[in-house]
Structure formats: C-alpha cells, structure tokens
Amino acid sequence: MSRPTKNSPERGDARTRLLEAARDVIRKKGFAATSVDDLCQSAGVTKGAFFHHFKTKDSLGVAAANYWAETTSAFFASAPYHEPDDPLDRILAYLDFRKAIIDGETFEYTCLVGTMTQEVHDSAPAIRDACSDSIFGHAATLEADIQAAQEQRCINVDWSAESLARHTQAVLQGGFILAKAAGDPNLARESVDHLIRYFRQIFNVADTASQKEYAKPKET
C-alpha cells in the first residue's frame, strides 16, 4: 500500500504491480466492476502510471490475461506432478495438485481468465481471445499424457485426448463457480474428486478404496 516515492526502490515496476493488482482485484470484483482507480490504489501507483503502461482499461485486461498465462504456465511447469514415470500417474498427480491448491480466500484459488471470459466474451474480443489462449493453452499441456495413457490402457474409445483435457478445465471452472456461490472451496474440490473418479474409471485403474463392486440392477 505504500506509494513508491521518486527514488524508491519500487520505481520501474509499476506495470508489474498493476498486473498483480489486476490479478487479485478482478478475481474479487470482476473486470467491469473494477475501476482504474481501484487498480491504481491497490497497486500503489497513480493514474499517470496506469495510462503510461496501458493505452486503455481493456488493454490492461489483455495484458493481465497474458500475464496470467505466463505466470501460471511457469507455476505448473515447475510443479511436482510431472515426476511420475507413468503418464496416467502424472495426470492423476496433476488432478491431486489442482485439488491441493484450491485453498484460502476465493480470489486466491479461482481463475482470472475464466472470470474475465464470462464477463467480456461478447463485448471485448481482444480480452476474450487472450483468456481463451490461456485456458486452452493450459489444457493443451495435458494432452500428451492423456493421449499416452489412452494408447497404453484403452481400446475403442469414443473420446479424444483433446476433449478430455478441455473437460478437466471445464470441471475446474465450474467448481469455482459453485465455490463462489456457496463461499466454500470444498465444492470445487468435490468436483475435482468426481473428475478423478472419472479418470480412474475410463482408464480402468483401481482406487485404494474402490467402488468397483456393483449391485445387480433390481427391477423397479
């Protein structure tokens, strides 16, 4: 909150501070409800700094989506879920990891680009496209492992690795909405649990505490 003075060490990173402020404030209040002044105050910079770095509020939106894409890419690339040798194990580790990082305040675990997409998909194509790139770019990082696991373990599948990768993101995004509605991150984790169960089912891998037993359908 301390404003950088003329010769403060923070000089030079107003842009980054604004992008970080955007990341957090927009996740709390949404894009349209977040004013330029909100962002400046939260970043501890002035309006002059804002419009020095960003031509318009919308261009800040694009930059924020790209910043999100970059930082989350790096974050996931260095995450430990890539360690297992088996591709399916990597996928399950990914899902466990996604579940583990759903914690704290809503704005800390929800997805900036998912939030912005909802608001601007029809009115700000530039922002929407940047958000779209981030979402589908991340989904694409899962495809190779899904494809490998599919080839290794499944026959006669009627789904593509691409669609399943996208589905994982849909489940996460939807879980965030329910979590916001109820004010409870457990609802997002709960959906990831169902998704994990789906993966175990379609890849035919037993859970530690499995539900592999079935009752014979009774006639009603």
Place this chain on the structure above:
Amino acid sequence: MSRPTKNSPERGDARTRLLEAARDVIRKKGFAATSVDDLCQSAGVTKGAFFHHFKTKDSLGVAAANYWAETTSAFFASAPYHEPDDPLDRILAYLDFRKAIIDGETFEYTCLVGTMTQEVHDSAPAIRDACSDSIFGHAATLEADIQAAQEQRCINVDWSAESLARHTQAVLQGGFILAKAAGDPNLARESVDHLIRYFRQIFNVADTASQKEYAKPKET
C-alpha cells in the same frame, strides 16, 4: 423495442419486461457492464418504471435471479426427461436434455445465475445468495433420482448423491465458460458427454457404442 404508450396493452408488465431484458442482456454483457438505461431500452420502458419496480440496480439483480429460478424450475419440471420409469434412465434423459438445449447464441443457452455469481459473489451478498439458491435448488431436484439409482445399482460408493448432483451443475457451468471462451457451444456439449460417460461408468451401465474393453497396461 416499441415503447408502450400510455394506454398500450403492455401497460402493467414493465416489471416482467425488465426481468426478461435483464435475463438476456446480463447474459450477454454481464451484470456490472449492464446499465439501468440498457435494461430500460431493451425492455422498452423508462427509468421511472425501473425505479418504480426496483429500489436499486442490485435489487433488480436479486429479482432477476429469483425470476430465473422460478422460470427454469417450471421449464425443467415440465420437461420430458421425467418420463422413464427407471431413476437412472431419468438422470441420463436429463443429461441428454441439458445437452439438447445447448444451442443458438451464447446468451440463449448459458446460465444467468452462474454468470452473476462470478461477478458479485464478493460484493453483493444478496444477489449471490439468490443465485446460490437457484443453482443448488436445481441441483437438489436431481438428488432423489441419483440416490435411488445409487441404492439400486451401486455398492461401497464413496460419493454422495448430493455431491454428484452438484457436480452435474459444475460441469454445465464450466462447459458454458469454455463455450464462451471459444465462441462455440460444442465445447459445452462435449463436457456433458464426458459427464454422461461418467454416469454410465459409476452406475455400470453399458453404452450403445461402449468402450468397455481395456488394454492391459503396458510397462513403460
């Protein structure tokens, strides 16, 4: 777009027209980006009418969420997916139905209360609660059938009917986000397909074109 005159037959339904305008415009532009004037213009009424029926813009938001809850409840209650005798068949018919109504322009098939939840969850508790009631109220209509199907066909389950009902809504909401991001309703339908496959798996029911064959896991 035609404004009702003093003695036009539309007199008396400004409130409904505003709620319908809210339903459509907010799904396009989002709540914050939708101005009161936008709504008045779209409904063909004046500001006086707006603030006669709604104390504030936020109270319109609450009313719109409640209107959505009422109209969608009636819509789903009279839908044909309740016909099958078997509870699991009813659930699968529900999911087919949800898939079938994902069509046309984005604002025609997406969920008003999901959209609003994203925006206002932190800043307008009254709206969020109304949205929350709509989402979880609808999810609750699925619980009895899920519970019945579970008791009929599953043993040793580690999931509750309640959580699975919520998960269906999460998948739908998430599918809408991806559809908005890509501008393509197919992405929402695709996620429903995965959800249907999940239901078939956990309830152990064969698909017409099944993927019940599995390859023996190869060593990598």
Place this chain on the structure above:
DNA sequence: GACAGCATACCGACCGTATAGTATGTATAT
C-alpha cells in the same frame, strides 16, 4: 568524468460523459 541530449517512468490536476438514483408530474383502475 563531466555534461548535454534524450528516452523512459511516472505524477496529479483536469475534462467530458455515463451512470445510478431522485423528484415531481400524470394517466389509469378500482
């Protein structure tokens, strides 16, 4: 190594407009 010249980074007052909300008046139904 001092200094001119220049670009970048930022400041903060200001502007025009859009926005939520109000005040007051009027037509219609009961």
Place this chain on the structure above:
DNA sequence: ATATACATACTATACGGTCGGTATGCTGTC
C-alpha cells in the same frame, strides 16, 4: 379519492481517459 404504474427532467458522482509537467537513468562526446 386513492393507489398503482408509469413518464420526464434533473442531479451528483464516479469513471475512463488526457495533458502538461517532472524525476531518473542511459549514452555518446569531449
């Protein structure tokens, strides 16, 4: 006559964006 259902004109403010200015650092020249 009174309440309801609007219509119209108006207000205060918040908002995105502009503009002239200043501080800081870099670069080449002598």
